Structure formats: structure tokens, C-alpha cells
Amino acid sequence: MSIPPNWVNPEPLERYNLVVIGAGTAGLVVAAGAAGLGAKVALVERYLLGGGLSQCRVCAL
Numbered sequence: 001m002s003i004p005p006n007w008v009n010p011e012p013l014e015r016y017n018l019v020v021i022g023a024g025t026a027g028l029v030v031a032a033g034a035a036g037l038g039a040k041v042a043l044v045e046r047y048l049l050g051g052g053l054s055q056c057r058v059c060a061l
Contacts, residue, residue, distance in 0.1 A: 016042045023049045 016039075020031045023045035031043045 012042070013040060016040045018042070019044065025050075 018031070018034045018039050019042045020027045020034075021044050023031075023043055027043065027045070028049065031041045035041045
């Protein structure tokens, strides 16, 4: 997996209310929910959003 050619890392805020490690299904839900309640959220993901489930063809949920 490669980084898009025009990607620029965002400048971090001084302080966050929540830092979510991993942008899989649970991480995305937690980050979106907290941000929807007004929290300043940092979502950290090494690869692509969606985590391992986005790469599955058949997943038991």
C-alpha cells in the first residue's frame, strides 16, 4: 500500500479528548461517535481506513 502522491500529514492540535488507534470498524465507529458529541478526536491508522475487514471477501460478523 502506498501513500497518495499529494498526501500531506495534517498538523496536530495541542490537545485531544480522545486518540483512537486503528481505523477498523470499531475505531471508525468510536471516532465518529465521539466527534459527533463534540470531542476533539485523533484517528491513527498505519494503512488504509477500514482495517482488516475492508480487505475480506467473506467476513462473519
